[in-house]
Amino acid sequence: MDLALLRTFVTVHRAGSFTRAAALLGLSQPAVTSQIRTLERQLGRPLFLRQARGVTPTTIGDELAHKAAPHLDALVEIAGTGLNDESSVRTLHLAGPPEFTAERALPSLTELTGDEGQGLALRASFGTAEEVLDGLAAGHHDLVVTTARPRGALLSATPLCDEEHVLVAAPSRAGPIDPEKPSRHGEASALEGLPVVEVHESLPFVSRYWASVFDARPAASGAVIVPDLRAVLACVTAGAGLAVLPRYLCRTALDRGDVVELHRPPVPPLRTYVLVVRTGTLAMPHIARAHDWLLRAAADWC
Numbered sequence: 001m002d003l004a005l006l007r008t009f010v011t012v013h014r015a016g017s018f019t020r021a022a023a024l025l026g027l028s029q030p031a032v033t034s035q036i037r038t039l040e041r042q043l044g045r046p047l048f049l050r051q052a053r054g055v056t057p058t059t060i061g062d063e064l065a066h067k068a069a070p071h072l073d074a075l076v077e078i079a080g081t082g083l084n085d086e087s088s089v090r091t092l093h094l095a096g097p098p099e100f101t102a103e104r105a106l107p108s109l110t111e112l113t114g115d116e117g118q119g120l121a122l123r124a125s126f127g128t129a130e131e132v133l134d135g136l137a138a139g140h141h142d143l144v145v146t147t148a149r150p151r152g153a154l155l156s157a158t159p160l161c162d163e164e165h166v167l168v169a170a171p172s173r174a175g176p177i178d179p180e181k182p183s184r185h186g187e188a189s190a191l192e193g194l195p196v197v198e199v200h201e202s203l204p205f206v207s208r209y210w211a212s213v214f215d216a217r218p219a220a221s222g223a224v225i226v227p228d229l230r231a232v233l234a235c236v237t238a239g240a241g242l243a244v245l246p247r248y249l250c251r252t253a254l255d256r257g258d259v260v261e262l263h264r265p266p267v268p269p270l271r272t273y274v275l276v277v278r279t280g281t282l283a284m285p286h287i288a289r290a291h292d293w294l295l296r297a298a299a300d301w302c
Contacts, residue, residue: 002038004035008025009047036048045058069154095127096144097145104248129146146274155276158275158291162271163271163273167243169242171260173194191242194242195240196242197242198232199227199232205244237259
C-alpha cells in the first residue's frame with residue numbers, strides 16, 4: 001500500500017474534509033479526491049461517506065485510521081528529527097485555553113526547555129475546546145489541554161486536574177452579603193442585584209455556578225464581557241461586579257483581600273481538565289515526556 005495514499009487518507013480523516021486536507025497537504029482538491037478513490041479501489045471498500053459539508057469516515061475508515069495514523073506520525077517524526085535522538089531538539093506543539101495554558105501548563109513545561117533542560121522546544125497556541133481539538137486531529141498540535149473530552153478512537157484523553165470555581169467580587173461590592181447564607185433553594189436575592197463580569201454574553205461560568213449551587217438560572221445580564229478570565233479578574237478587582245473564577249486564578253487576589261468570596265457552598269462546582277493526544281503518539285518520547293511532566297505537576301495544583 002502506497003504510503004502517500006495513506007498520508008492523504010489520514011489527513012482527510014483528521015480534517016473531516018477533502019478541501020481542508022488539500023490545504024494541509026498543499027495539493028489540489030481533485031488530487032486528494034483521486035488519491036482517496038485509488039485507495040478505496042485497492043481496499044475494495046469505501047472509506048468515507050460524502051456529505052454536503054465534509055466527509056464522515058465509514059467503520060472501515062475509522063479502523064484504518066486507528067491502525068495507520070500512529071505509525072505515520074512516527075515516520076514523520078523520524079523524518080523531521082533524524083535518527084540521532086540524543087542531539088535532536090524536539091518541538092512540542094501545545095494548545096489549550098489561554099488562562100490555564102499560560103498560568104499552569106506553560107510554566108511547568110518550561111522546565112523541560114533550555115540548555116540545561118531535556119531538549120524540548122515549545123510552541124503554544126490558544127483557542128476554544130473545539131478549535132484546539134480540531135487542530136490536534138489535523139496534526140497542528142501534539143498535546144492539548146481542554147475541558148472537553150473528545151469522541152472517537154482517533155484522540156485519547158487522560159484526566160489532568162479538577163478546577164474549583166468560586167464566586168467573587170471586590171469588597172466594596174460584597175457589602176453585607178453573608179457568604180454562608182445563600183442556599184440551594186434560591187436564597188440568593190442579594191447576589192442577583194450585582195452586575196456580572198463574564199467571558200461571553202451567555203454567562204457560561206455564572207450560569208453553571210447558579211445551576212450547580214442554587215439550582216436556578218441567574219437573573220442578571222452581563223455588565224462587562226471580556227474574553228479572558230484574567231481580564232475578568234482585573235475588572236472584578238476594580239469593582240465592576242461579581243464573577244465566577246477558577247480558584248487558582250484568583251487565589252492571590254483572595255489572599256490579599258482584593259476580592260472576597262460571596263458564597264461558600266458545601267460542595268463547590270468543579271470542572272475537569274484533560275490532556276489529549278492523537279492515539280499512538282505517546283510512543284514519541286518528547287510528547288510522552290511532556291504528558292507525564294504535566295500529570296506529575298498537576299498533583300501540586302489542587
